[in-house]
Each structure stands twice: as structure tokens, then as C-alpha cells.
Amino acid sequence: MSALAAIHVARKQLGLDDDAARDLYAVVTGKRSLREMSAGEQDRVVQELRRRGFKQASTGSRKQLEGKYAPKLQALWIAGWNLGIVERRSDEALIAFVKRQAQVDHVRFLHDPADAAKAIEGLKAWMTRAAGVDWSVGDHLPDWMRAPGAQIALAQWQMLVAGGRMEPRISSFRSLVAQHALPVDQMENGNWTVIMNLLGQQVRQLKKVER
Numbered sequence: 001m002s003a004l005a006a007i008h009v010a011r012k013q014l015g016l017d018d019d020a021a022r023d024l025y026a027v028v029t030g031k032r033s034l035r036e037m038s039a040g041e042q043d044r045v046v047q048e049l050r051r052r053g054f055k056q057a058s059t060g061s062r063k064q065l066e067g068k069y070a071p072k073l074q075a076l077w078i079a080g081w082n083l084g085i086v087e088r089r090s091d092e093a094l095i096a097f098v099k100r101q102a103q104v105d106h107v108r109f110l111h112d113p114a115d116a117a118k119a120i121e122g123l124k125a126w127m128t129r130a131a132g133v134d135w136s137v138g139d140h141l142p143d144w145m146r147a148p149g150a151q152i153a154l155a156q157w158q159m160l161v162a163g164g165r166m167e168p169r170i171s172s173f174r175s176l177v178a179q180h181a182l183p184v185d186q187m188e189n190g191n192w193t194v195i196m197n198l199l200g201q202q203v204r205q206l207k208k209v210e211r
């Protein structure tokens with residue numbers, strides 16, 4: 001989990017509103033905004049939140065999937081969950097998907113790049129077909145739009161725009177990202193997890209209403 005993601009989880013866990021959180025940031029770093037902080041300063045905020053009682057969810061009780069391609073597939077699977085197309089986010093559901101796509105019994109048996117590509121590209125194609133994710137990385141796009149996390153978040157935002165839950169202006173998307181993470185031009189791919197999770201909650205709510 002990135003420092004930004006941990007901070008947002010900790011704020012909810014500790015019940016810190018915006019003013020209380022900004023006061024804490026100022027005490028720790030002298031800055032009241034996450035977007036103004038360096039990565040090291042954000043890490044210091046996380047350490048202070050832990051000192052105040054934040055307990056990051058442990059993965060010790062849940063065995064991580066093994067295999068060279070497991071992290072990539074798990075990240076895409078959770079993205080599919082946040083796009084509202086994956087109905088079960090469990091590892092068992094992911095394994096079943098991989099078995100259908102690559103004809104192997106478990107993710108850990110994916111050794112051949114060609115077999116892995118069947119699962120990875122199959123999942124990405126599903127996300128494009130069902131959720132409108134645009135994976136293009138053309139030179140005409142700004143750098144931040146080329147990050148997979150940004151491409152998924154933009155697809156989520158477009159779904160919420162179509163559902164009447166977001167304003168259609170790209171400036172609104174930029175403002176949302178800056179409010180909960182960093183200005184889009186400063187976002188790295190790992191930073192988009194916070195935004196994808198945030199929008200994912202709204203996307204799944206929208207899907208329930210549509211059903």
C-alpha cells in the first residue's frame with residue numbers, strides 16, 4: 001500500500017476530518033497539504049498515524065497468490081472489481097478466470113509468457129469491452145494519462161458521468177484527483193490506487209441501482 005493510500009485509510013480508521021488531518025500534517029511536516037509533501041514526508045505522516053493507533057490491515061492471514069504473473073493479474077482483477085465488471089474479487093474467482101483463459105489450474109503454473117498473455121490480455125480486453133478502458137499510450141496523450149491506473153480511473157469517471165454522478169468536465173476529474181491524492185501531473189501509477197478505490201465504491205453503487 002502506498003503512503004497516500006495508507007493515509008486515507010488511516011484517516012477513516014481514526015475518524016479524522018479534513019481540519020484534524022491537516023493539523024496533523026502541519027505538526028509532522030510543516031505542510032497542511034499532501035500534494036505539497038515529498039514521498040519521505042508522507043511516510044513520516046504514516047508513521048505518526050501508526051503512533052496514534054492506525055493499524056494497517058495485515059495480509060498475514062491470507063496467503064498471497066504465488067507465481068511470476070500473480071501480482072499483475074491480482075492488480076487487474078481488483079481493477080475489474082472497481083470497474084464493476086468483476087462480481088467476486090476473491091483469488092478463487094481470479095484463478096477460475098485464468099483457468100478458462102490459459103487452460104492452467106492455478107496462477108502459479110503460469111510460466112510461459114504466451115500463456116500469461118492469454119490471461120492478462122483477456123482480462124484487459126474484457127475491461128475495454130465492458131467498461132470502456134482505453135489502454136492506448138499514444139504520443140498525443142500527456143504522460144499521466146499513459147499510466148494504467150489513470151486509464152482505469154478515467155474509465156470509472158466516464159461511467160459515473162454517464163450515470164449522472166459526476167460532472168463531465170476533465171477539470172472536475174483533475175480536481176477530484178488533487179483533492180484525494182496529488183495533482184494529476186504528479187501522480188505515479190501506484191498513487192492511482194486511492195482514486196480507483198474511491199471511484200470503485202461509487203461505480204459499484206451505480207451498478208446496483210442499474211440492476
